[in-house]
Amino acid sequence: YASGAGQPPARFENAGKWANTSDVIDVIRNYNAQSGSFASGSEMVVLGWDPSDSHTTNFWEELASVTLGTDGDVLSSGTISAKKYLWVQAFIKNSGDTARFNTQVTFNDDTSNNYAMRRSFDGGSDSTSTSASNLFSSGVTGSNDDLWCMNLFILNNASNEKLCIAHGFDTYIGSGAGNAPSQRYEAVGKWTNTHNQITKIDITNTDTSNYDAISELRVWGSD
Numbered sequence: 001y002a003s004g005a006g007q008p009p010a011r012f013e014n015a016g017k018w019a020n021t022s023d024v025i026d027v028i029r030n031y032n033a034q035s036g037s038f039a040s041g042s043e044m045v046v047l048g049w050d051p052s053d054s055h056t057t058n059f060w061e062e063l064a065s066v067t068l069g070t071d072g073d074v075l076s077s078g079t080i081s082a083k084k085y086l087w088v089q090a091f092i093k094n095s096g097d098t099a100r101f102n103t104q105v106t107f108n109d110d111t112s113n114n115y116a117m118r119r120s121f122d123g124g125s126d127s128t129s130t131s132a133s134n135l136f137s138s139g140v141t142g143s144n145d146d147l148w149c150m151n152l153f154i155l156n157n158a159s160n161e162k163l164c165i166a167h168g169f170d171t172y173i174g175s176g177a178g179n180a181p182s183q184r185y186e187a188v189g190k191w192t193n194t195h196n197q198i199t200k201i202d203i204t205n206t207d208t209s210n211y212d213a214i215s216e217l218r219v220w221g222s223d
Contacts, residue, residue, distance in 0.1 A: 003161060003192070004116075004192060005113055005114050005115060005116050005130060005131045005132070005190075005192045006116070006130050006131050007116060007130065008116040008117055008118040008128040008129070008130055008188075008189075008190075009116065009117075009118055009163060009188040009189065009190050010118070010188075011118055011126070011165075011186070011187075011188040013186070028044070028046055030044060045059075045085070047059055059222050060087060060220040060221070060222055061081075061083070061220060061221055061222060062218070062219075062220050063077070063080040063081055063083065063086075063219045063220060063221045064077040064078060064080050064201075064217065064218065064219040065216075065218050065219075066078065066216065066217045066218070067213075067214065067215070067216050068211055068212070068213050068214070068215045068216070069213055070213050071095040071210040071211065071212060071213050072210055072211055072213075073204060073205040073206070073210055073211065074202055074203070074204050074205070075090065075092065075202070075203045075204075075211055075215050075216075075217045076200065076201070076202045076203075076217070077200055077201040077202070077217055077219050078200065079199055079200055080198075080199055080200065080201070080219055080221065081199070081221060082156070082158075082197035082198070082199050083156060083197075083221025083222055083223055084155075084156055084157060084197075084221075084222065084223045085153070085154070085155065085156060085221060085222045085223075086152075086153070086154040086156050086198060086201075086219060086220070086221050087152070087153055087154075087219070087220040087221070088150070088151075088152040088153075088154065088201060088217070088218070088219050088220075089149075089150070089151055089152070089216075089217075089218045090103075090148075090149065090150045090152075090203055090215075090216070090217050090218075091147070091148075091149050091215060091216045091217075092147065092148045092149070092203065092211050092212075092215045093146070093147055093211070093212035093214055093215055094140065094146035094147070094209050094210075094211075094212060095209060095210040095211060095212040095213070096208070096209030096210065099207070099208035099209035100139055100140060100146075100207045100208055100209055101139075101140055101146070101148075101205045101207050101208070101209040101210065101211060102137060102138060102139040102140065102205055102206060102207045103136060103137060103138050103140075103148050103150075103203050103204075103205065104133075104134035104135075104136075104137045104203065104204045104205075104206065105134055105135040105136045105137075105152075105201065105202070105203050106133075106134050106135070106201075106202050106204065107162065107191050107193070107198045107200065107201060107202075108193070108196060108198060108199060108200050109200065109202070110191070110193065111133050111134065112133060113131040113132060113133055114133075114191060114192045114193060115129075115131075115132045115133065115134055115135050115189060115190065115191055115192070116128070116129065116130045116131070116132065116189065116190055116192070117129045117130075117132065117135050117136065117187060117188070117189040117190075118187065118188050118189070119136070119185055119186070119187035119188075120185065120186050120187070121183050121184070121185050122183050122184060122185075134204070135164065135187075135189040135191070136150065136152075136166055136168075136187055136189065138170055138185075139207060140170045140171075146170070146171065147169075147170060147171050148168070148169075148170045149168050149169055149170070150166055150167070150168035151166065151167050151168060152164060152165070152166040153165050153166075154198060156197050156198050156221075157197070158194075158195065158196055158197045159194055159195075160194060161190045161191065161192050161193070161194060162190060162191040162193065162198055163188070163189075163190050164187075164188065164189040164190060164191075165187070165188050166185075166186070166187045166188070166189070167184075167185070167186055167187075168184070168185055168187075169182075169183065169184040169185070170182055170183060170185075201217070201219060203217065
């Protein structure tokens with residue numbers, strides 16, 4: 001992908017298998033099949049777990065755990081430690097009966113046109129947003145059962161654009177086992193700041209309703 005807020009990141013999804021049935025995977029290599037080379041500083045992180053593990057350390061350190069507490073329009077991490085990798089989970093519930101709310105993710109209080117995104121709903125064709133003032137904007141309408149949830153990973157190097165990959169869903173057709181989530185989404189995005197690490201994450205509503213008091217934002221990080 002090209003740099004700058006005018007160029008959305010590319011994205012791809014693959015599924016595959018290794019047909020070996022006698023060994024476990026203990027080496028993973030990523031090969032460049034094109035001309036050129038991986039740049040110095042390129043890194044691969046592999047996370048694993050086994051039921052017999054007895055270690056007391058964890059790759060992820062909790063940086064923020066926020067419950068809104070009262071109905072409102074901004075769900076914020078507050079200031080968090082600067083970490084190379086960030087993992088973000090958000091759960092937002094509508095506080096109104098019929099009014100809509102929306103979600104606009106920003107970093108470090110930057111609401112200028114420094115964001116770009118590529119997104120697909122329900123496996124459909126990608127749409128893009130460039131030179132935008134926020135990421136992953138979604139409008140959710142209907143009832144006080146409306147929900148918006150997101151699982152987000154961020155590569156947070158100070159000197160590079162901040163690359164994000166997100167999966168989530170929203171629902172506006174009612175609660176209960178008889179109502180599936182209204183839509184799911186897969187998205188990639190970036191914040192084009194190349195001078196600072198992300199140290200604050202806000203999810204802001206600019207529509208009629210409010211976020212319910214039980215809405216939550218959690219952030220983990222690692223170097």
